[in-house]
């Protein structure tokens with residue numbers, strides 16, 4: 503057993519997408535960067551989240567798209583090839599091997615250390631490796647990029663039954679005959695649809711509605727899509743208890759206080775598999791934060807990722823660990839800002855005290871008002887910025903303009919195209935605060951909205967961004983006309 507001591511400019515704890523990005527940024531700036539990872543380099547997104555879940559969904563979406571177009575429908579008569587879908591998913595996870603990501607890390611000039619890290623004091627990190635403990639002294643910064651862990655709800659009996667989390671669902675080697683999904687968030691709806699389309703009998707139970715962060719019409723379209731795939735969607739339903747039944751589980755429900763969906767919603771459900779997808783929390787326990795006077799549950803960061811209440815400007819948190827936005831692309835954006843801020847502070851080109859200007863390269867300003875997100879169900883939901891409710895909560899004079907998506911482009915795209923779009927406008931400044939699109943294949947419409955929100959493009963100038971004919975984007979023109987331009 504060795505007891506080595508290493509020195510580095512920057513130590514990044516956690517080699518998920520976010521930690522990798524940050525380390526890439528600081529290494530490129532010439533800072534000696536050590537990346538510590540206890541599991542697979544690439545983290546949740548590559549192996550158990552974004553990539554495999556989208557790989558499980560995409561074949562079903564492609565088949566359904568063909569079936570919505572007369573002429574193609576007649577050719578698309580079969581069912582999904584489960585083995586091929588699972589094999590393609592496995593290929594996207596590189597069969598849960600991180601060789602190529604390790605190559606990228608090394609090629610980027612980052613030093614990789616496999617082990618479990620914790621803070622041992624100011625700028626001190628201790629790593630438990632297979633070869634023994636290694637102490638690292640960080641000259642400039644320690645970055646927590648440790649991701650998040652699933653929250654397990656307090657359901658009676660849950661500790662006594664085997665159940666899947668999102669990791670087990672996305673890594674499934676077989677499609678269960680039946681699946682009970684607890685949780686009506688993004689993971690719940692995406693995985694419910696993926697498995698329903700692969701042939702499972704799926705029940706989805708949500709204690710409130712589905713996708714509560716998104717506007718109601720978008721929620722309703724996703725609910726209809728799930729029901730059309732045969733998913734038994736039970737809203738406003740509380741899970742009372744679960745128990746083992748043969749090789750599977752049996753669950754009992756009660757109507758939630760905010761209005762149940764009738765007696766059928768609370769009838770018990772037996773299923774071969776139970777998937778618990780009820781949210782995630784930052785992974786900050788057992789990191790030794792107490793060693794530096796911090797309370798994990800109260801960790802706060804500024805726009806550069808710097809942890810508040812930690813004197814000396816050396817501790818940062820980014821991505822899911824920072825708990826602001828639990829999305830890969832936004833975490834990587836935080837990593838770019840924090841990585842650049844660390845490098846600039848190390849050379850003195852960024853002042854040690856105070857926060858840089860909003861929208862500078864050192865601040866993740868978009869976290870506050872321009873986060874794009876996509877729910878990859880069929881229909882999809884794509885949203886950026888503030889909903890009308892959120893805008894008003896912030897005291898903004900906001901209005902909403904909304905329409906069904908019914909333009910030449912959507913009619914050509916799919917027979918009976920059913921979609922909905924909304925723009926949220928700041929009435930004081932006449933700029934977009936947010937946009938939501940719901941419908942088949944709307945995700946690629948989102949970046950235009952993100953640019954308009956981030957760029958604070960005046961509506962009267964947006965009027966001159968003419969959507970090509972005939973595309974689904976024509977809905978932009980309809981929305982601006984409906985707004986009154």
Ligand SMILES: Cc1cc2nc3c(=O)[nH]c(=O)nc-3n(C[C@H](O)[C@H](O)[C@H](O)COP(=O)(O)OP(=O)(O)OC[C@H]3O[C@@H](n4cnc5c(N)ncnc54)[C@H](O)[C@@H]3O)c2cc1C
Nearest residue numbers: 516518520540545546551552619648649821822828829830
């Ligand atoms: C089912 C599902 C689907 C999703 N789909 C999408 C999607 O389509 N698009 C999207 O943008 N987001 C999606 N997300 C969210 C996305 O997965 C996360 O936001 C993203 O993975 C966060 O990246 P991260 O690097 O912050 O954390 P992680 O990817 O969790 O990486 C953290 C890393 O830190 C390591 N680690 C933790 N503690 C230590 C320690 N003490 N020492 C050493 N290493 C440590 C872990 O092993 C891990 O590798 C999805 C999430 C789920 C659950």
Ligand SMILES: NC(=O)c1ccc[n+]([C@@H]2O[C@H](COP(=O)([O-])OP(=O)(O)OC[C@H]3O[C@@H](n4cnc5c(N)ncnc54)[C@H](O)[C@@H]3O)[C@@H](O)[C@H]2O)c1
Nearest residue numbers: 655685686687688689690709779780781782828876877878
């Ligand atoms: N397409 C994507 O970008 C994508 C896909 C999946 C996940 N993610 C991200 O990963 C994170 C985790 O996803 P998630 O779906 O697990 O979390 P979530 O926070 O989106 O949804 C969790 C759901 O579980 C419900 N819930 C919580 N406690 C419950 C209980 N005791 N009983 C019943 N329901 C309960 C909540 O009301 C909520 O609807 C999210 O931040 C999400 O944005 C993103």
